[in-house]
Amino acid sequence: MVTRSLEEEYVKLLRDYLNGPGEDQLYFAQQMGKWLLAHDVSPEELTDMHGRALEKLGEVPEFVRASFSILTEVMIEYGNEHRSVHSWRSRHQQMEAELTVAQAMQKRLLPNQLPDYPGLEIGVVSIAAKQISGDYYDFICQDRERFCLTVADITGNGISAAMCMSMLKYAIDSLREMPLGPDEMLRHLNRIVGRNIDPSMFVTMLYGSYDTHQHCFRYAVAGHEPGFLYRAAEGVFYDLAGQGSVLGLCPNSEYEVQEVRLEAGDILILLTDGVTECKKNRYYLQRDELVLQMQAELGVHAQKMANALYNRLLALSQFELLDDYTMIVLRRT
């Protein structure tokens, strides 16, 4: 609202300026603009006040007076936009609050602690590019020697990915009661995902079971970014084998079990495509470049290796994370 004192102040400001234009009055006018905005004075009210102020300063020619009608009319549209800012702001705050809740809920879907078995180190780095991640990983202890491991990437991110993720988690949780091999697990999940998510979405996944006694990892892959196997005896990184259709694409996809056995010092590196989609200058990181980075971080604890690799890749991509990033490092000691 335009008050009488505001109007008087405005008339004074205008008079001073017209008597001897100076930067100080312009500065004052700018500050007044902030005050007017803070007090919700609309553009059309200001226009009107300016017209009245002119009348107080002297004889206003009729054409100037009449021109204010045009200005006021135009300003009303600006005023409407100005008035809608409040509702935009409260909607924005509401969405932020909802997102924070979703974020907290999503954290609960991820394991809060890693399994601890003798002879095996586990390291994980999982970072969301935005508030809500489309990457999912989980460890589930099967018995004293074996645990299940899931790494998945849900297309798209945000709320839809988080909702899909909770469905995946509960599906896996209930299916693990049955003695399913990794291939059968993916077959079931494929049907569940296909039936329950939007056709435009899909999920890539690696699901496996690690036997810490035999140090044997049996897994199956559904369109997921292949991981790496480091053979310590040879000092060489190999691509993990395994192919299979992404989850949710066609209902009758079949999956194949793969098996690798880790010797002392061998390392399994599982990841999502956020790792390989780190950009170096304007190019995506190639797998052989990634291998070079990994080679530079050998010989440390799995978690330390995962942390160091994240820092390296982040630095390479100029600290810009384009996609959700998840890397799991399993190292037989």
Place this chain on the structure above:
Amino acid sequence: MWQSCGPETIKIEREADIVTARQVGRNMSRQLGFGTIMQSRIATSISELARNIYLYAGSGTITIAPIVRNGVLGLQLTAIDAGPGIPDIRKAMEDGYSTSGALGAGLPGVRRMMDEFEIHSSPGEGTRVVVVKWNGPIEEGV
């Protein structure tokens, strides 16, 4: 002076009718003692309501009338058409929709400029919007 004002109904069929409705609204709001800004806001509200009729319903009416409630004087605008109706009123009342140019555009702005806003619309049955802007207590001699 306001006692001399009676309700006026303007048929909206052509764009020129929007201008007529604005003119009637501006004159009446002046007679009711509204300030220049309010006169313009009322004219703008009439524009928005009438344009929705003109663009989407083809034809309809705008009724502009003085209103007195509990000793307070105001102006009431009633827009009626038998057009396609607004399928999702909630959506139409959201900010941002007003820039879409679709049916119902501009309604959030009208709601904010006016004191009371009422809308009834369903697909196939047309739309009825009633808005009121209050001015103040009736004063003798106004």
